[in-house]
Each structure stands twice: as structure tokens, then as C-alpha cells.
Amino acid sequence: MTPMDARRYAVTPPTPDEITRASLNAIGPGEAGWLVGGCLRDELLGRRVRDVDIAVDGRPEPLARALADRFGGAVYATSDVFGTWRVIVGDLHIDVAVLRGGPPGDPPDARTRALRLEADLRARDVTVDALARPLDGHDIVDPLSGLSDLAAGRLRLCSPASLDDDPLRVLRLARLARVFELVPDAAATEAAFRAAPGLVRVSGERVRDELCSLLATRAASVALRDLAVWGALGVVLPEVDRLRGVGQNPYHHLDVFEHTLEALTYTAGVVGQLGGRRFLATPEETGLPGVEPLVPVSWAVLLHDIGKPAVRVVDDQGRVIFWHHDETGRQMCADIGRRFNLSNRFVEYVGTLVRQHLRLGFLTREQPLTRRALARYRRDVSPWVFESVVVSLCDRLATRGEKTSLASMARHYRLARTVWTEVSKIPAPQLLSGDDVMQVLGIEPGPAVGQALDALGEEIEAGEVTDADGARAFLLDWWGRGEERAEASDGQAPRGSRGASDTTDA
Template structure:
């Protein structure tokens, strides 16, 4: 006898929800909505989370799920917005009471009231996200009357006037651009015009929420399409206006693209599964407009753009509340993306300095340099990243990063020299560290380091 196919994870969750509340007041009142309805209809992978609209109290529905043992932990509840969240076998399920919303002009936080399924659909961002599937019967409904047709035609449309939709929640403008390119939909007539008109309202959205949407865009393989739309609609200028100055900046003989076009090419060449690398690709030339000069012979130069750019990246990332870990990593990569010159063999001392200075971000730096090379004019010589990678691996086996240090600590140096704590002690440590890097001193060789102290002391006492 032929076995029935295993249900999909989403179908299994729906069945468990239905079984849990069968015969209760919630039967017929729970509806899957959003991506967990849209994506299966498009033949896309099921989303990791599930949204459930509740005709009634979402708080009570989530509580009932927990009390009946479906969830291991009590629900997280947000009474003001009528929402609650539980986790079932690693899947986050968000319950929200069907509602209508009203907004003040200076706030993203709505006032809510209970509403019908039709009213709930009209307050959602796009028609294709306003399709509902009954948790119990599996029935599919389209309250706006346009969602299924738009899904079939691959059109992105708001359920009501787009300017009203975007005014209610300006983050929807970023979502519109992300959905356009992640789903490969065409914007409905007037949608992008409404974004242009409403762009300044993005100012009321927190940096954290913009960051979240931006990272989702950067995870799309052709993220440049999203970023270019952000620029053209005026949204990019609301939070990272510095990027707009890159457009039209000519770069000289090594480039066939202006600084903005080159940035987008490098972004797409970077791994979409690595958000830090993608951010570094986006920021790597951010300071070119400020540092551009033209030599008497016509050569275009951008001296120090990597150093200025690292500080700009740090400030701009903090503006959107990125973590210190991300800020530090991206800034480091931008600062060092010009570190390697094409056509030069990497010496052992240079490899050790690279290992010391870049540390755990070295692989990412090489990936960034490779992506940068792909954005140059065809035929222009670039860094041989594989050759550099092999040289670094050879050196790292002999002298890993933790060994590229002075064999003598500060206390030992003070004991040998009679110095008190101060800058000269630090300079002696640096002298010995450089000796390790240059191969004149073996890592950890304290005896040989002690013999170098007289020369190190003379060097340390010179004007720095």
C-alpha cells in the first residue's frame, strides 16, 4: 500500500494548531496570514515563522495553546497591540487579533480596535500579504478581492491608497522595495510614485527597524537592485545620504564605472549569506567623493579614502544601531581593503603583519578584495587572492597570531632596563614584536629577546 506523503512543516503546524483548539470558541476564528500563505502559493520555500490572525482575543488564543501543552513556555504578550507569541518545536507563531488601526502623524505606534477579517486585510501592507487560510478547514480567502490576481500576475499593490498605507507605517516603503526584488514582482501603477512622495516620513522610524529591513535586502543575491531603488526613491537619503554623493564620481583609468556603479557591482559580487561582508562591500569606497583629487597628468586619486571611509562607516552604522561587533568588523575591513597591491608577492613579514592586524577578519578581507577586483574594468590586473591566501596559510602554520607578540612582557622589560611604566616600555615591546614579524627573533624566544634589549632601548628613546 502506498504511503501518504509527509506533510510539510507548515502543514504540520497548522494541523497541530487545529487539533489543539478543535471544539473551542476559536474554531473558525484562526487564520494563517502573510508569508506563510503567500509563499507556498508561489512555490517558494516556507517561511521560518507563522502569523495567525485571530477573530477574537489573540492573547487568549495563545494562552489556550500553552495551557493545552502545545507550547513549552507561556506566551509573550503585548496587550496594547493585541498580539502574543509562542514557540512550537522551534517555530515562532505570532498571534494577532484582527484589527483596524489609526496613526498620529508623528508616530509609528497605532491605536487599535477589534475588526472584521475584511478590515484587517485593508490595514495590511500589500494585497499578496492579505490572503488568509482557515487553520481548521484549510479554506483560502481573499478579502481584498485582489490578492490572488496580484499573486498570479506578480504585481505588488497596497490594499488601500499607497500614500495612506505608507503614511501609516513608513517602513512599508522599504518592504515594498525588498518584496519587489525578492519576489520578482512589478510594482503597481503609482506605488513607487507614492514612495517618492512619502519618503521623508521614514524619519519617524527607528534605526533598529530600518537596519532589520536593510539586512534582509542585503541577503538578496542581487541586492544592488534594492539599494539603487532606495537611492532613486529618496529613501536612502533619509538615513544614509552620504551614499548619494558617490553617483557620478569618475574614477580614472582602472574603472569603467563611476564610484556608485562600482559599489553596486562589488556588493553583488560579495557573498549574500555574509551580512558583514556585504556591508563592507557597500561601504568600501564611501569616502571617495571627499578624497578625490586629479594630478597634473590627469590621473585620478583617492588618497586615504580607506581611512576616512572606515570612520564614516563607523558613524553611519551606529546611526542605524548596528552592534559594536558589526561596526568594528566592517570598519576594519574598509580600513584595510587597499592593504594588498596587485602584482606583488606577499613576503613572510607582510603576511605576519596581515595576520596580526586583521586577525579573525582575514578571510573576509580577502573575499572583499576579490569582490572589489570584480568591479574593476575588465583586463585590469588585480590582487591574486588565492596566492595571498596560500601564503598566509603557510605563515600562519608557523607563526599563528597569538605568537606574533613580544616574548617579553612589560614587567620583564622594566626589570631589565630599570625603566618605570610609560611609553618607552611600550615602544620596546613594539620593537621586539617587529623583530618577530621580520623573522629576526623567534616567537617566544625570551633569551634572544633579552639580548636585543640594548638596541631596543636606543630605538625606544629616539623621537617617535
């Protein structure tokens, strides 16, 4: 998004109290429900609640649909096995699930309900999440002393088999430990090592959602490092795990993996320094709905250098070079997209940002900036101009460590702001359509049409062509030049699509 059309991710999610009241009004006759898990933990810690879990001893679907209608959210089933429905309101998730302690009674008595609730809580992963509060009461049910563990800063499993039962919990363990500054006990750490290989059996969609939850936090980098140590990262994101130990040229102070994690730590700060999250494309616009606004660009920062191991070479002078790692990384994003069942839109989004993450650095060589250079930049990264400068700045900040020149970094920030603000002022090239091009040049559909539109668009954006008559005249002149015509007929890539090494200061 640009400064001219920025808007906030506007939906205001309901509070847990509002959800509780709405649930009490919507729950079926004779049924009972409880707030369970992380939302209670977050409330006790005074943190913002991002996920609300509700357990019911009846059918979860009617309650989920009622909450979606009440708060204007989307609703869908997430698990036929566990009977779970999810409601998404803005960036808040409300999960409604049936108690896992057995089928509901007809109706169940108080003792049966208590036994089923305790069985449900004991089946969870960590004790600090094995908490429940009835929708119509205030007392917290805590069968495994989770409140004591929370007060002691301790992360303990509900049972020795907690992670083996569902290996996805290994990712949650890393996130919870780092976000809430809890220390896993020895049994939890041992279980993480043991269960990590089982992540290969977990669906890509579930892994994707948990990684999105991780990337929504400021603790993502340290949690990813934990996952690498436990052997989990190599299963779920081998492209990132392979960055470990990949050395770079002396310009860099870290290997590629540590550089990537450091870049990720800067993401929220860079977005804030450039004006705030309101300028980010919404998750829906990026093709990754239902996540926090910072998550999509965090994916791009995490993946920006994944192409490096595949193209790393050492030349005759001993210099480490990563030719075309940006394009290689873009292609790898498509593989990740298929594995996690990501939308084509999001694969295009993250692939574009990975492919173009060096472009801002290249513009430092084109001072003073021309309108033509800005137009080419806009064409190559559009519509993700703001996100492209965020990724570039995060990359740059994590390159040299203490050797970073403050003056150089200040220039990079000034360039980023200039590019972002000036690019938004350039009009979109819309003087002629593809049909118009074919009519003017007398050609059939094919690569030449796209090449002609690219060439015309650059002239329009540069201010050289301002009306339809001028556009037609330019096309005839351009087509009459043999070199460009041959290039278009051969279907070669447009200018500006060259690969890149890692020898720039970006």
C-alpha cells in the same frame, strides 16, 4: 574564520508545518491563530521560507515563548504598540502578533474573528502579503486578490495610504519587487516617491533590520538603485547615496555608486568560489546576530568606498585621487553604527574590513610573499581574514568591467587563497603579556607597552623569536634603539597603518 577552525552556521530552523503544529499545541484555550503574509507567498512560489508571521486573536507573548522553548530560539518583544514578539531560530524569524482589527472577544465568535482577520490583512502593505491560512486549516483567506496579483507578476498596495502609514514599507516595496520579480503598479511607485521622506521618522533599528533583509538577497543592488531613484536611500543611507555620480580615475569603468552596486553583486559568488559560507564568521561572531551569514560581509562590501566623496581631489595632471578614503570610510562606519544602534563588535568588524579593503592589492607588490608580510596582514585584519579577501575580490571584480584582464584576476584569486590559507598557519604571538613587557623594560602602563607588543608580535609571527627568553632579549634590544623608543613614547601609530589612495589595482 580560517580553514582550520571553520564551522557551519549549524542551527537548522523549523519548517512552517512544524511551526504550525507547535503553535496549535501552545495556543491558548478559545484562541485562534493564522499563518499570514510572506511565508504563504514564499510557499506558493516554491521558495525557502525565511520569515514566518503568525497572527493570534489573544496574547502573543505566551505563544512566542512556547515556540522559543520548543525550537531553542531567542525571544523578545519588538513592538509594544502592535503587540509583536519575535523568535529567532538560526536565521529564521518567527513574528507573533495580535490581530490589528481590535481587542479580542470573550471569546470572539466566528463572524467577529473573520472581520478582525480581514481588517488585519487590509492594513498590510501589499496584496501579495495580505494572505492568511488558519493554523487548523488549509484554505487561504485572500480579501484583496493577492493570489491573482502574484500570478500576474504585479505588486499592488493594499490601500493608497499603505506607505504613508509606515514609510519603512518603501524599503520593503523595493525588496519585494526585485526579489520576486514583481512590477509595482503606477500607484505603488507614486506612493514610494511620496512616502520616502517620511523614513526620517522611522527608528534606526527598524531601518537596520529591513536593510539586513535586503542585503540577504541577490537582488540587493538593483533594489538599492530603486531606493536611490525614489529618494529613500538618501534618507536611510546618505553615505551610500552620496556616491552617485562621483567620478573616478580612468582605471575604473563606473562611478563610485555603480561600482559599489556591482561589487555587491559578486559577494555570494566570491564566497562560494573561495570555499563557501561555512568559512564566514557567524553573525553572532560579527556582532550582528539573527541575520543570514552573508549579510555582515555584504555590509562591508556596500560600505567599502563610502569615504571617497569626502577626500576626492583632482591633481595638477587631472588625475582623480582618493587619499585615505579607507580610513575615512572606517570612521564613517562608526556614525552609521550609532544611527542604526549597531553593536560595537559589528562596527569594529565592518570598520576593519573597510579600512583594510586595499591591503590584498598592496600584497601584489610584495612578491614573493614573506612570512613577515603575511603576519602583518593577519595582525591588521584578524580575525576577519576570510572576509577581508572576499571584500577585496568583490572590489577588484567591479573595477574595470570588460577591460578586466583574466590573467590579472586569476593572480588576484590565487593571492587571496594563498593569503587566507597561509595566514591561518602563523601562530598567534602569546609569549609575553603586557605586564611582562612592563617588567622587562621597567616602564609604566601607556602607549609604549602596546608598541612593544606590536613589535614583538611581528617578530614572533615572522619566526624570528620562538621562546620567552628570545622575546625578552628582543624587547631589550628594541627598546635600546632610540628611534623606536621615541616613536613608542610619542604614541605614534604602529607600522602598516598608513592611509591609501585608489591608485592600486585593488
